[in-house]
Amino acid sequence: MRAIQTIKxxxxxxxxxxxxxxxxxxxxxxxxxxxxxxxxxxxxxxxxLQTQTSTGLMSLLDMFSGGAFGRASIVALGIMPYISAxxxxxxxxxAIPYFQKLQKEGESGRRKMNQYTRYLxxxxxxxxxxxxxxxxxxxxxxxxxxxxSGAWFQISSTIILAAGSMFVLWLGERITDKGIGNGVSFIxxxxxxxxxxxxxxxxxxxRLNEAAGGLIGFMGEILALLAIIAGAILLVQGTRRIPVQxxxxxxxxxxxxxxxxxxxxxxxxxNVMPIIFAQAIxxxxxxxxxxxxxxxxxxxxxxxxxxxxxxxxxxxxxxVLLIIAFTYFYTAVTINPKQMAEDxxxxxxxxxxxxxxxxxxxxxxxxxxxxxxxxxxxxxLVAVLPAFAGFFGVKQSFAAFFGGTSLLILVGVVLDTLQxxxxxxxxxxxxxxxxxxxIKGRQGTxxx
Numbered sequence: 001m002r003a004i005q006t007i008k009x010x011x012x013x014x015x016x017x018x019x020x021x022x023x024x025x026x027x028x029x030x031x032x033x034x035x036x037x038x039x040x041x042x043x044x045x046x047x048x049l050q051t052q053t054s055t056g057l058m059s060l061l062d063m064f065s066g067g068a069f070g071r072a073s074i075v076a077l078g079i080m081p082y083i084s085a086x087x088x089x090x091x092x093x094x095a096i097p098y099f100q101k102l103q104k105e106g107e108s109g110r111r112k113m114n115q116y117t118r119y120l121x122x123x124x125x126x127x128x129x130x131x132x133x134x135x136x137x138x139x140x141x142x143x144x145x146x147x148x149s150g151a152w153f154q155i156s157s158t159i160i161l162a163a164g165s166m167f168v169l170w171l172g173e174r175i176t177d178k179g180i181g182n183g184v185s186f187i188x189x190x191x192x193x194x195x196x197x198x199x200x201x202x203x204x205x206x207r208l209n210e211a212a213g214g215l216i217g218f219m220g221e222i223l224a225l226l227a228i229i230a231g232a233i234l235l236v237q238g239t240r241r242i243p244v245q246x247x248x249x250x251x252x253x254x255x256x257x258x259x260x261x262x263x264x265x266x267x268x269x270x271n272v273m274p275i276i277f278a279q280a281i282x283x284x285x286x287x288x289x290x291x292x293x294x295x296x297x298x299x300x301x302x303x304x305x306x307x308x309x310x311x312x313x314x315x316x317x318x319x320v321l322l323i324i325a326f327t328y329f330y331t332a333v334t335i336n337p338k339q340m341a342e343d344x345x346x347x348x349x350x351x352x353x354x355x356x357x358x359x360x361x362x363x364x365x366x367x368x369x370x371x372x373x374x375x376x377x378x379x380x381l382v383a384v385l386p387a388f389a390g391f392f393g394v395k396q397s398f399a400a401f402f403g404g405t406s407l408l409i410l411v412g413v414v415l416d417t418l419q420x421x422x423x424x425x426x427x428x429x430x431x432x433x434x435x436x437x438x439i440k441g442r443q444g445t446x447x448x
Contacts, residue, residue, distance in 0.1 A: 009425055016180075016424040023179030026171050027190055033075045033164065034068040034191075038157055041072050041136070045145030052139055061283060063406065066191030072136055075164035077128060079187055082169050084280045085120035089113055090333060121169065125162035133157055181417040185272075189413040192406045203394070221394060232382060232411045238267035240371045242364070246349045263340070265368060267375040270330035272408040274376070275383050277330070278322035282307065282315065311387045320380040327376035337364040382408060 010016055037043045053062035053070035062069040065078030093099040093113075102109035133154060137147050147153065168187060175183030203221070241262040285307040307315050341361035343349075350356050354363045385407075 006425070010421065013424055016421065019178065019180050020421075023175055023181070023186070026175050026179065027186075030075075030168060030171050030187060030190065031066065031194070033168070034066045034073050035071060036074050038072050038074060038076075038160060040148040040153055040157075041140075042145060043071070045140050045143050046070070046072055048142035049136060049139040060279065063192055063195050064188055066187075066194050068191075069132075073164070074160050075168050076132060077125060077161055077165045078191070079165070079168055079172065079184055080280055080283065081124040081128060081165055082117070082121045082184065083276055084283075085117050085124055087277050087280060088120060089117045090329075093333070094329075118166075118169070122162060122166065125165050126158060129158040129161040130154065132161065180420050181413060185409060185413045185416075188276075189409050192410060221389075228382070228385060228407065229411060231378075232407055233415070238375070239264040240267060240367060241265075242351060242367060244344060244349050245352055246347065263364075265335075265364070265371060267371050268327075268379060269335055269368070269372070269375075270327045270379075272412045273330050274323045274326035274379060275408060277326045278319050278383070281322055282319055316384045316387055319383060323380040323383055324373075324376040327379060328372060331368060331372050335368055337361040337368065340364055379408075 010020070037046075049072060050070040052058050058069075061080070064080055065073075065076060068078060069076045089099070093103050099113070102112050105112075133147070140147060169184070172183030172187050175181065175186050177183075179186075241264050244261050244263055246261065307318065338361045341357060341364065344351070344360060345356045351360055351363060354360050
């Protein structure tokens with residue numbers, strides 16, 4: 001009954017209803033685009049490509065594109081080129097003074113950085129699209145088919161693939177501005193969810209076909225998955241609270257007493273971004289190898305080969321190192337201890353036992369370093385869980401939901417979306433989604 005009443009409350013809020021409607025409409029448009037095959041390509045001759053994208057690292061790439069990669073869709077390259085470009089631009093913000101200056105210019109600097117990110121995304125797409133077409137040609141040859149020959153097909157298809165990905169990026173930005181939640185993350189989440197029913201059905205059939213204990217094994221998988229989801233929620237919501245005392249103030253002839261509050265520092269301030277960044281980097285070797293079409297006997301085939309198998313030791317080892325590094329990097333970008341210390345001092349606040357100013361900034365930085373390390377380790381553990389699930393006989397399509405980007409994006413985006421809906425309800429004095437009236441998301445907390 002409470003759920004029905006919440007839906008009624010949502011329906012009464014015109015702005016919230018419109019935002020949800022816009023989000024659903026744009027998602028339908030995106031899903032429609034994922035089934036439109038490139039002009040000149042026979043959809044019935046893509047069986048080899050779909051087989052290639054059903055296993056290994058290519059299955060993750062296909063998942064992030066919502067299945068568009070395996071269908072040779074006009075949006076086959078998806079949103080990952082934008083993620084890769086974002087990584088490069090943020091790294092430039094550390095190394096190049098010009099980009100450091102843009103980061104400090106507020107909204108105008110952010111718009112300029114976004115513009116550079118789009119330019120770089122377009123460059124990545126222009127380089128990546130021909131590689132996709134080469135892989136498509138090889139895979140179609142396995143079925144006795146062929147892509148149209150000639151430079152015009154190559155040029156036109158490259159333009160279509162680049163335009164398709166940029167349009168998906170535009171849809172994501174429209175969801176952020178006019179809809180509910182973070183648009184880019186929402187689009188990735190939709191692609192992941194689209195693969196869940198088929199993966200679940202295949203896993204059930206696989207277990208039922210076992211001679212004995214198949215159903216019990218499947219129930220064990222579900223319980224393990226629920227436990228991992230609970231751990232992911234704790235990782236997303238976990239905080240370390242620092243006590244802050246606000247000093248007494250004199251305003252006119254009245255004295256106001258100090259108040260004791262807390263600064264919540266998130267254990268995983270970087271959220272899911274380190275895994276997204278790390279896996280975007282891990283897609284580079286498979287792109288350099290022509291999506292796996294390079295002779296494994298060559299020196300570069302032997303070097304990059306293990307990095308294209310997401311169950312190999314070296315792939316997971318490098319991914320863990322990248323996740324830990326990106327966790328510290330992204331936390332340093334999003335959390336500024338000096339600014340927090342200055343804000344406390346400006347508002348007559350202080351941490352008991354710590355001198356205001358520089359000492360406070362050092363204390364906050366030390367606390368962040370302490371809580372970020374275990375957070376990064378747990379984040380890395382969640383990222384490599386699909387490989388462990390594969391070792392225990394879980395089919396790869398279903399094992400992908402046991403951790404990694406897929407699980408954390410699902411948890412993080414769902415919590416963010418619920419938080420935004422909760423905020424709209426509470427702002428208009430309606431009951432929230434939960435009885436406590438409180439949902440923590442990746443961006444903050446909504447209180448009743």
